[in-house]
Amino acid sequence: MKLGNKISIVIVAIIAVMGLLTVPLISHFVGNALRESVQDKEISLAKVVASNLANPALTGNYLTVQRNLEGLKEDRQLVYAFLILPDGSILHTFKGNISSDLVELNRLTPNQSQALKSFSSNDGRVEDVGVLLLDGLESELHIGYKEDYIQATLKRVFETIFTLTLVGVILGSLAAGALGKYLSSPIEKLTALTRKIKEGQLDHRVTITTKDEVGELAQSFNRMLTALEESMSKIRVAEEEQRTKNRELSVLNGVAETIRLGQEINTVLQDALVQIVENLALSGGWVQLRSRETTEINNIITLGITEHAIPCSECEFCECDLSMIEQGQCLSKSSLHKDGRTYQVTGVPIFVNDRILGAIYLLSNKELISADLATLQTIGGQLGTMIENVNLWKELKAREAKVSQLLEKVIVAQEDERKRIARELHDETSQSLAALAMRLKVSMGWIHKDTRKAEALLEESKDEAVRIMRELHNIVFHLRPTLLDDLGLVPALRWLAESRDWKEPPEVDVQGNWSKERIDPQVETTLYRIGQEAITNAAKYSQATHLFIEFKVEATEAILRIQDNGKGFIWDENMFELEQGKKPLGLVGMMERASLIGGRVEIYSEVKHGTTVEAVIPLKKEDNSYGKN
Amino acid sequence: MPKVVLIILSTILFLWPITGCSTLTKENVIPLTQEDQNPVTAKMDVTSPVYTFSYDRRMDPAEDVKMYAPFLKYLETATGYNFELRPMTPNQNLIEELGTGRVDIAAIGTLSYLKAHQKYGVRAVVRGITEQGKAEYRALIITSTNSNLRSLSDLRGKTFTFGSDTSTQGYLIPRIMLTEAGVNLTDLTGYTFAGSHFDTANAVISGRYAAGGIQDTLGRELSNKGLVRILAESEEFPSSTISVSPSLPTDVVKKIQEALLKFAPEGKDKGMLYHWDQTEMPLGFVSTDDKDFEKARIWAVRLGLFSGGTE
Numbered sequence: 001m002k003l004g005n006k007i008s009i010v011i012v013a014i015i016a017v018m019g020l021l022t023v024p025l026i027s028h029f030v031g032n033a034l035r036e037s038v039q040d041k042e043i044s045l046a047k048v049v050a051s052n053l054a055n056p057a058l059t060g061n062y063l064t065v066q067r068n069l070e071g072l073k074e075d076r077q078l079v080y081a082f083l084i085l086p087d088g089s090i091l092h093t094f095k096g097n098i099s100s101d102l103v104e105l106n107r108l109t110p111n112q113s114q115a116l117k118s119f120s121s122n123d124g125r126v127e128d129v130g131v132l133l134l135d136g137l138e139s140e141l142h143i144g145y146k147e148d149y150i151q152a153t154l155k156r157v158f159e160t161i162f163t164l165t166l167v168g169v170i171l172g173s174l175a176a177g178a179l180g181k182y183l184s185s186p187i188e189k190l191t192a193l194t195r196k197i198k199e200g201q202l203d204h205r206v207t208i209t210t211k212d213e214v215g216e217l218a219q220s221f222n223r224m225l226t227a228l229e230e231s232m233s234k235i236r237v238a239e240e241e242q243r244t245k246n247r248e249l250s251v252l253n254g255v256a257e258t259i260r261l262g263q264e265i266n267t268v269l270q271d272a273l274v275q276i277v278e279n280l281a282l283s284g285g286w287v288q289l290r291s292r293e294t295t296e297i298n299n300i301i302t303l304g305i306t307e308h309a310i311p312c313s314e315c316e317f318c319e320c321d322l323s324m325i326e327q328g329q330c331l332s333k334s335s336l337h338k339d340g341r342t343y344q345v346t347g348v349p350i351f352v353n354d355r356i357l358g359a360i361y362l363l364s365n366k367e368l369i370s371a372d373l374a375t376l377q378t379i380g381g382q383l384g385t386m387i388e389n390v391n392l393w394k395e396l397k398a399r400e401a402k403v404s405q406l407l408e409k410v411i412v413a414q415e416d417e418r419k420r421i422a423r424e425l426h427d428e429t430s431q432s433l434a435a436l437a438m439r440l441k442v443s444m445g446w447i448h449k450d451t452r453k454a455e456a457l458l459e460e461s462k463d464e465a466v467r468i469m470r471e472l473h474n475i476v477f478h479l480r481p482t483l484l485d486d487l488g489l490v491p492a493l494r495w496l497a498e499s500r501d502w503k504e505p506p507e508v509d510v511q512g513n514w515s516k517e518r519i520d521p522q523v524e525t526t527l528y529r530i531g532q533e534a535i536t537n538a539a540k541y542s543q544a545t546h547l548f549i550e551f552k553v554e555a556t557e558a559i560l561r562i563q564d565n566g567k568g569f570i571w572d573e574n575m576f577e578l579e580q581g582k583k584p585l586g587l588v589g590m591m592e593r594a595s596l597i598g599g600r601v602e603i604y605s606e607v608k609h610g611t612t613v614e615a616v617i618p619l620k621k622e623d624n625s626y627g628k629n
Numbered sequence: 630m631p632k633v634v635l636i637i638l639s640t641i642l643f644l645w646p647i648t649g650c651s652t653l654t655k656e657n658v659i660p661l662t663q664e665d666q667n668p669v670t671a672k673m674d675v676t677s678p679v680y681t682f683s684y685d686r687r688m689d690p691a692e693d694v695k696m697y698a699p700f701l702k703y704l705e706t707a708t709g710y711n712f713e714l715r716p717m718t719p720n721q722n723l724i725e726e727l728g729t730g731r732v733d734i735a736a737i738g739t740l741s742y743l744k745a746h747q748k749y750g751v752r753a754v755v756r757g758i759t760e761q762g763k764a765e766y767r768a769l770i771i772t773s774t775n776s777n778l779r780s781l782s783d784l785r786g787k788t789f790t791f792g793s794d795t796s797t798q799g800y801l802i803p804r805i806m807l808t809e810a811g812v813n814l815t816d817l818t819g820y821t822f823a824g825s826h827f828d829t830a831n832a833v834i835s836g837r838y839a840a841g842g843i844q845d846t847l848g849r850e851l852s853n854k855g856l857v858r859i860l861a862e863s864e865e866f867p868s869s870t871i872s873v874s875p876s877l878p879t880d881v882v883k884k885i886q887e888a889l890l891k892f893a894p895e896g897k898d899k900g901m902l903y904h905w906d907q908t909e910m911p912l913g914f915v916s917t918d919d920k921d922f923e924k925a926r927i928w929a930v931r932l933g934l935f936s937g938g939t940e
Contacts, residue, residue, distance in 0.1 A: 051691070058690035060719040080661060086715060088670040096662040100669050105659055107671070120658045134691055136698020136714050138673065144661075 004177075004184030011176030012169070019165035027158045034157075035150060039127070042145055043114055046131040050141040053083060054134050062091060069093050072143065079126050079144035086138045106130045108140055124148050186214045190221060202229040244371040248378075251279040255379055259386045265289070266301055268390065272383060273303045273360070280372055282364045283343055286310055287350070289358035289387070290318070297358075305363065309338055317349035317356050325351060325381075331373060336363065344368070348376045352384035399595070406592035413589070417479070424475055432468045436461055489524050489560075490551050493531045497547055500539035506564070512551035519558055523617050526597055527551075527560045530590045534562035534613040537586055542566020544610060557599075557618045565610040571603065590615070679711045680881070683723055684736040685795060685869075689827050690716060695903045697736070703898055707888035710881070724795075727751050730876035734885065738797035738869045738909075739925045744935050745872065746919060753870035754886040756917040757910020760846060764915045765865035768802035769848035771833055771857040772840040781810035781861050787839035789820040790832045797925070798909070799826055802863045803842025805928050810861070833857055846907065867921045869909040889914045 049072065056064035069081045070093050082092030084103070092098045106117040106128040115130040125147035133139035186208045196204045202225055208218035254275030258268055269287045277285055284304020291298045300307055311334075320330035332347035343363040350358040360380060362368070368376070443457035477483075484492035490510055497508045518524065531549070538544055544566035552559045587603060590613065594601045599617035663669075682701055686693060694716060701712040715732060717723045724741055726732040728749025737745065745751035756764040772778045778787070784807070792799020800822070807813070814820055821838070823829045829841040830848075834856050843851075851857045871889055873882050892898060892913045894905045905911060929935055 054691035054694070055689060058694065058716050058718075084671040086673075088673045090669055090671060094662050097664070097666055098669050099660045099663045101659050101663075102661055103669055103671050121661050122658055123661055126659075126661075134694040134698065136701060137694050137716070138713065140671075 002184060003187055004180035007180035007183055008173070008176045011179065012173045015169050015172035015176070019169050023158065023161050023165050026161050027154065030157050030161075031150075031154045034153060038145075038150060039116055039129070042127065042129045042143065043116075043131065046114070046129045046141055046143050049081070049143065050131050050133045053141060057083065057085065057133060057139065065091050077146050077149060079121070079123055079146055081141070081143045083133065084140040084142070102128075102144075106142060108132065118147060125151065183214075186210070186218060190218065193221065193225075197225070197228075202232055241371075244369070247279055248371065248375040251276055251375055252378060252382065254279055255382055259382075259389075263390070265387055265390050266299065268386060269301045269383065270303070272379070272386075273301060276360070276362065276376070276379060277303055280362070280364075280368075280375075282362050285360065285362035287358060287360045287383075288313070289350070290356070299358070305338065309336075310361075311336065313359075316347060317351075317359055320349055320351070320356055322351070322354050325349060325377060328373070328377065331377075332359075332361075333367070338363075346373065346376065348373070348380045350380045350384045350387065352381070352388040355384075357384050357387050402588055402592055402595075405588045409586070409589045421475055421479075424471070428471050429468055429475075432464060432471065436464045436468065439464060484524065484528050488518060489528055489531075490549070492528060493535065493549050493551075493562075496532055497535050497539075497549065500535060502539050503543065504545065506538075506545050506547045508547045508549065510549045510551075512549075513553060519553065519619065522597060523558055523619065526593050526599070527558065527615055527617060529593055530601060530613070530615045531560055531562055533586050533590050538562070538564040538566060538611070542568075542611060553619070557616050559617075560615045561612060563610060563612040568605045568607045568609050568611050570607060571605045679713045680733040680877075680885075681713045681715045681731065682734045682736075683715045683717055683726060683732040685723065685738050685741055686717065686793060686825055689825070692827075692904070696905060696908060699901045699903050700905070702901060703892060704885065704888055707891065708884050710884075724748065724751075727872065727874050730874045733874050733877050735872055736869060736910075737872055738795070738801075739867050739922055740797045740801045740929060740934060741795045742870050742872050743922060743926050743929055744795075746922075747935060750875040751872045752875065752882070753872045753917050753919065753922070754882060755871045755889045755914035756921065757868045757870075757908065757914055758912040759868055759909060760906065760911045762912060763865065764868050764917070764921075766798060766868040766909055767845040767865055768798040768806065768863045769843050769845050769859050770803055770806055770840055770861040771830075771843055771848050771851065772860045773833055773836055774855060774858050776839060776858065776860075778840060778860055781807060781812055784810075784812050784840055785816040786818055788837075789817050790823045790829050790838040790841040791820065792822065792826050792829050792842065792844075793824055794822045796826075797866065797869070798844040799823075799829060799842055801925065801929060801932070801934065802866055804932050804934075806842070806861055806863050808932065830857065844909065846909065846911070850907075866925050867917065870917060871910075871914065886916065890916060 049068070053065050053068055056062070056068070065083060069083065069091060072078055072081050073093055080093050080098075080102075082090055082094075082098055082103070084090055090098060090103060102121075105119060106115050108115050108130050113132050113135060116127060117130075118125065118127045120126075121144075123146075126144045127147050128142055128144050130140050130142045133141055186206075189206050189208060193204055193206050205222045205225060206218045208215050255272045258271035258275055260268065269289075273285055273287055276282065284302075286300060286302040286305060286307075288297045289299035290296060297313075300310065302310065316332055317330045324330050330349045332345075334345045334347075336343045336345045343365065344367050345361055345363060346368050347359050347361045349356050350360055360376065360383065362376065439457055439461045443454045443461060446454040446457060483495050490512055494508055494510050498505070535547070538547060542564045544564035546565045548561070548563040550559075550561040550563070587601075590603075591601045594615050594617060597617060599615060601613065601615045603611065603613050605611035682697065682704075684693060684697055694714060697714055701714055704710070704712055712734075715726075717726065723732065723735055723737065724745040727735045727737070728745055728751055735741075742751065742753050746753070757766075758764050759766045770781060778784065789803075789807075791803060794800055804814075821832075823832050823838075823841070826844045826847050829843045830851055832838045833841040833843075834851070840860055845862065848857065848859060852859050871885075873885065890913075894902055894911060894913055899905075
């Protein structure tokens with residue numbers, strides 16, 4: 001049921017109940033008041049009459065009393081009057097004999113001065129009023145009044161009140177209906193508005209302009225709606241931002257999860273492309289990677305599009321630098337017709353630092369929002385970093401392999417060196433010392449027998465000791481040539497070249513700009529060992545007739561080149577990937593030695609055209625004192 | 630909604646008794662008259678022992694009733710007996726009523742007492758104390774303020790009004806005063822018994838009678854108000870009595886006498902009384918006996934008002 005109807009019904013019910021209450025209550029109270037008023041007057045009149053009758057009654061003037069009583073009957077409301085004298089005799093106004101029932105009907109008790117009694121008589125309803133003629137005297141005056149006129153008056157009062165109440169109920173009902181409508185109308189408006197709010201329509205407002213509480217409620221409601229609308233708008237924006245962030249995070253996370261070191265770049269890029277397309281709900285895309293040195297595209301990964309459908313493009317973002325990327329200037333937007341549909345193509349660069357590694361292109365049904373573009377740019381950087389990391393990972397792995405090989409070679413070299421020292425000590429020094437010992441023992445035997453022979457033997461022993469000492473010196477020199485410490489790198493290398501066991505000692509030619517100023521001992525030792533390895537290899541394998549040693553100290557680096565004109569060998573970069581045990585450890589060792597201090601070794605060889613080994617070691621500023629002198 | 634209906638119904642049910650259902654009750658119809666022509670008398674209460682009290686009419690009949698009714702209430706309270714006020718109708722004689730026991734106690738003046746005592750042996754138990762604080766009173770002879778009477782002897786050839794022929798102050802003492810002044814009833818142009826002191830005052834003030842004998846209390850009051858002029862004042866005579874019927878038991882008499890002696894109309898009992906100060910016993914009572922009335926008895930006999938002996 002509507003509120004207005006409820007209000008109307010309740011108000012009508014209240015008015016009706018109040019009417020029902022009012023009619024009997026007012027009738028009751030008015031009747032009582034009227035009756036009391038009439039009774040008061042009746043009693044007053046009776047007392048006045050009694051006072052007037054007292055003297056004639058007490059003086060025995062009963063005729064006077066009788067006339068006075070009959071005079072009262074001029075009052076049309078009076079039915080009778082009678083006086084009971086102290087001796088019990090009665091004076092009354094009736095033409096006939098008074099009824100004894102009437103006489104005894106309303107007698108006063110000893111303590112009563114007045115009494116009222118309403119009764120039905122054969123002349124209608126009568127109220128008998130009894131008063132003492134005088135206080136203290138056993139004489140009563142009784143006057144009977146018609147009650148009908150009181151009843152008639154009460155009836156008129158009742159009818160009037162009932163009519164007024166009925167009119168009040170009708171008018172009240174009409175007013176209640178109007179009031180209900182008036183009160184419920186704004187509430188219905190508000191209710192309708194709440195339904196619209198429930199449906200999410202926050203742009204509606206209620207138009208109640210009354211200056212009462214309902215008007216204030218409506219204004220508050222409108223203000224609440226405005227605030228609610230603003231809040232909802234903020235929430236929607238925040239949700240959209242959150243959704244975008246989530247999608248961005250999801251894409252970034254998905255892309256990040258695809259990046260696993262050790263996997264091929266193409267595999268990683270394919271997985272990343274799938275993540276991007278799925279998370280951003282795109283139609284497809286492709287990734288182009290360019291070669292390191294040129295702008296040429298050398299690698300294409302596709303998803304949802306065949307490679308031949310991809311439009312040809314140059315290195316689109318090669319002119320971009322990091323600041324341009326960060327400012328969002330490196331974006332391409334174009335359209336592509338495929339399978340009868342038109343797609344938006346959005347391209348973003350794949351970059352690391354300032355380097356553009358390629359681009360990623362994505363197909364979408366509509367233009368991407370700026371948040372997605374920002375995400376794609378981030379992904380471009382992410383993929384660039386990933387590609388860089390994969391490349392670095394590969395390099396690291398290769399270097400680890402080389403270090404491992406070098407370690408192996410170092411161990412082998414150490415063992416070889418130990419073997420050589422042991423062999424030389426055993427084969428030469430030990431034999432020589434044994435012969436020296438024998439020669440000294442023989443000399444001791446001859447020293448007392450033949451002094452000259454003994455001296456000759458001792459002389460031989462001394463020469464033998466000198467030779468042994470030279471042998472030991474050679475051994476020690478090979479461990480670390482003192483020439484390097486004493487004279488420097490170039491003289492040491494020249495001595496080394498000349499002291500090797502060549503089948504045919506070559507002509508050694510030395511060039512360079514070295515001076516007495518020394519470079520960093522670590523650089524010097526590294527270059528010496530690289531040179532030692534190169535010279536040893538040349539001595540062992542080249543059969544060269546000419547050996548060229550060049551040493552230059554530039555502003556930032558020291559360069560050592562060992563070149564022979566020997567038989568050379570077939571140079572192949574893959575020779576470093578040979579199986580364990582077949583690796584050319586000497587060459588690897590040279591390269592690793594150089595790389596340990598930031599340098600590099602490059603080897604050039606051709607069959608019958610000799611071999612060139614070039615070591616380039618970067619110098620610290622204080623190391624390049626060669627150039628100054 | 631059912632609650633509203635319930636409230637309405639309960640309200641109607643609650644109010645039903647107020648809305649005049651009494652008209653439905655069947656009631657006996659009282660006939661106002663009856664065919665029986667025998668005189669109807671009211672049933673009077675005769676069951677409880679009641680001592681009747683009456684009095685010499687002194688003023689307005691109704692005023693007398695109003696004065697004595699609260700006095701009887703005092704006696705009822707003080708004695709525990711019930712008393713009934715019985716004013717004398719014109720056909721009744723208080724002396725006879727008192728003497729024969731139909732009235733037990735009565736406030737009567739000296740003359741009535743002398744007659745009742747002589748004829749029936751009525752006993753006076755107390756006398757009233759007047760406003761002068763004495764158990765005696767006087768009578769006054771008053772005239773109108775514009776009268777040229779200067780002494781009682783001037784009354785010869787004038788009209789005179791007495792109160793009641795049984796009244797001491799209204800008749801006996803004024804007769805004594807006139808006699809002492811040498812004025813006999815025959816010297817007067819005419820005389821009458823007005824009935825009461827009130828009537829005497831009215832007769833004199835209105836000028837219907839040249840002078841009248843009246844109770845001293847009322848006479849002085851009227852004189853003070855300028856309504857009358859006091860022509861003469863009598864000597865003192867025993868004031869009014871409360872006398873009892875010879876048939877009243879002695880213990881009852883004694884108890885009534887004690888109550889009367891304790892009566893304090895200007896003290897504790899003042900509040901319940903009506904105009905008691907206008908009686909001849911405004912300050913209460915003193916006990917009395919027959920000897921106190923000797924002088925009055927001699928005068929009454931001398932004036933021929935009663936025989937003097939015991940009948």
